[in-house]
Amino acid sequence: MIDIFLISSSAERAPQIVARLQQSGVAYRLRSARGTARQLRTHARAIRSADLLIVEDSELNARDLDGVEEVLACTPALHCMLVTAEPSTALLGAALRVGVRHVFAWPFDADEIALALAQIEVRKNPPGRRAGRVVSLASSKGGSGTTLIAVNLAYSLATLNNRRVLLIDLSQQFADASLLMADRPPPTTLADLCSQIDRLDAELFESCVMRVHANLDVLAGAGDPLKAAELQPAQLERILALVRERYDAVLIDVGQSLNPLTILALDRSDMICMVVRQSPLYLHGGRRMLDIFRELGYPASKVRVVVNQYDKSAPINLPTLEQTLGARVAHQLPRDDQQASEALSRGVPLVTSAHDSILAQGISLLADMLWPAFAGSRKGVFGRLFATQTTLPPRLKPGH
Ligand SMILES: Nc1ncnc2c1ncn2[C@@H]1O[C@H](COP(=O)(O)OP(=O)(O)O)[C@@H](O)[C@H]1O
Ligand SMILES: [Mg+2]
Incomplete structure (x- = not known):
C-alpha cells in the first residue's frame, strides 16, 4: 500500500490521473487537493506522511520548484512526480537537481505511471526487508544517563548513518527527551496519540511526532x-506495529519504571540496553532488573549492559560489577561533564556539538553494537576511520 498525495491545478485532469492510478493495479491510499506547485507549503503536513507526491500543474516551470525542493529535503523518503503540459529542458534539469525522478508530459500513458508506482512500492516494501529494529533503553535508577544516551544514539543513527529514526519517550516521570533535542515544547505527546488510538493511521501519527x-x-x-x-x-502495541514499518530504527527511552506498559515495550524490543553506574545503588537495582528480565523469559543475548560515566579508578571495577550483576558488560561510556552540560544548555546533542569527544565516539560505537546492520554506513571522518578499521577500540577496555 502506498500513500499518495495529489495536488492538481485542473478539475478536469485530476480525475483522469486518479483513473490511471486505479489502472496501475498498485494498492494505494489517496489524498488530493486543488492547487499549483507554489501552494505545496499549505499541505506540508499531509505531504510528510505520503510516499508519493504527484504535482499536476499545467503552467509549471523551473522557478516553481522551491516548494518541491523544500518538501523533498524535509522528507527524504518521499518520491515526487511532476505532470505538466510540455516539460522544458530547464524544468527537467531543475527537477533532477531537486531530487524529482519522474516528470511526465500530459497526457501520459497509463503504463508509464504503473511502472513508476510499482517501483515506488518495491522500494517501500522491498522483498525480505527487515522491519525497523526496536531498542529500549532502561535503567534501575534516575540519573544513570539513559535519556542522554537515547537521544545521542538517535542522532548518531539519523545523521551519521543516515537512517530514519524515531525516539519514543516512555519515561513515566517528566519526559525530558524532547528538551535535549529541540528548543520548543512538543506540540503533542504520546498521551495525545493514545487518546485517539482508534483512528490511528499514518497521518494521525505524523501529526503527533515532532521532527527534530x-x-x-x-x-x-x-x-x-x-x-x-x-x-x-x-x-x-498498535503504535509500535505502525512505526516498525516507517522507521529503520526505533529507540524507546523506558526510564526506570517497570509496569505493564514498559514491559510491553521491552517485550517488543529486539534488544534492551540497560544503563548502570558504578555505585551500589545502581548495582542493586540493576541486579533486580536483570532478574526480572530473566523471569520475563528474555534471553541473555537480548540485554546489553552499558556502564555510563565509567571511572577506571572507582572502587566498583568491571569484574566486581559483572560479578554482582551476573552479566557481562557490553560497553562503557566515559564521563564528560563539560560536553554533557554544554550540549544540555545549548539543546544540541553532543554527537553533533562535540562529535570528536570520546563520549560521542563511544555512543556511535554503541549504535553499531545495537544496530549492527547499519555499522560501516557512517558518514564523515569518524565513519571513514571506523570503516577502514583503524585503531579505535570497539569499546573502552577496562583500565582505560
Ligand atoms: N557520560 C556522561 N558524562 C557526564 N554527564 C552525564 C553523562 N551521562 C549523563 N550525564 C548527565 O547526567 C544527568 C542525568 O542524565 P539523564 O540522561 O537525564 O539520566 P536518566 O535519563 O537515566 O535519568 C544529566 O545531567 C546528564 O547530562
Ligand atoms: Mg531520563
Whole structure:
C-alpha cells in the first residue's frame, strides 16, 4: 500500500490521473487537493506522511520548484512526480537537481505511471526487508544517563548513518527527551496519540511526532506521571506495529519504571540496553532488573549492559560489577561533564556539538553494537576511520 498525495491545478485532469492510478493495479491510499506547485507549503503536513507526491500543474516551470525542493529535503523518503503540459529542458534539469525522478508530459500513458508506482512500492516494501529494529533503553535508577544516551544514539543513527529514526519517550516521570533535542515544547505527546488510538493511521501519527531533524522524529512523553499511568499496553502495541514499518530504527527511552506498559515495550524490543553506574545503588537495582528480565523469559543475548560515566579508578571495577550483576558488560561510556552540560544548555546533542569527544565516539560505537546492520554506513571522518578499521577500540577496555 502506498500513500499518495495529489495536488492538481485542473478539475478536469485530476480525475483522469486518479483513473490511471486505479489502472496501475498498485494498492494505494489517496489524498488530493486543488492547487499549483507554489501552494505545496499549505499541505506540508499531509505531504510528510505520503510516499508519493504527484504535482499536476499545467503552467509549471523551473522557478516553481522551491516548494518541491523544500518538501523533498524535509522528507527524504518521499518520491515526487511532476505532470505538466510540455516539460522544458530547464524544468527537467531543475527537477533532477531537486531530487524529482519522474516528470511526465500530459497526457501520459497509463503504463508509464504503473511502472513508476510499482517501483515506488518495491522500494517501500522491498522483498525480505527487515522491519525497523526496536531498542529500549532502561535503567534501575534516575540519573544513570539513559535519556542522554537515547537521544545521542538517535542522532548518531539519523545523521551519521543516515537512517530514519524515531525516539519514543516512555519515561513515566517528566519526559525530558524532547528538551535535549529541540528548543520548543512538543506540540503533542504520546498521551495525545493514545487518546485517539482508534483512528490511528499514518497521518494521525505524523501529526503527533515532532521532527527534530530531517531523519529523526520524537514522540514526546506524556510529561506527567498521572497521564503516563493512563497509557495502555494495547495502545502502545498498535503504535509500535505502525512505526516498525516507517522507521529503520526505533529507540524507546523506558526510564526506570517497570509496569505493564514498559514491559510491553521491552517485550517488543529486539534488544534492551540497560544503563548502570558504578555505585551500589545502581548495582542493586540493576541486579533486580536483570532478574526480572530473566523471569520475563528474555534471553541473555537480548540485554546489553552499558556502564555510563565509567571511572577506571572507582572502587566498583568491571569484574566486581559483572560479578554482582551476573552479566557481562557490553560497553562503557566515559564521563564528560563539560560536553554533557554544554550540549544540555545549548539543546544540541553532543554527537553533533562535540562529535570528536570520546563520549560521542563511544555512543556511535554503541549504535553499531545495537544496530549492527547499519555499522560501516557512517558518514564523515569518524565513519571513514571506523570503516577502514583503524585503531579505535570497539569499546573502552577496562583500565582505560
Ligand atoms: N557520560 C556522561 N558524562 C557526564 N554527564 C552525564 C553523562 N551521562 C549523563 N550525564 C548527565 O547526567 C544527568 C542525568 O542524565 P539523564 O540522561 O537525564 O539520566 P536518566 O535519563 O537515566 O535519568 C544529566 O545531567 C546528564 O547530562
Ligand atoms: Mg531520563
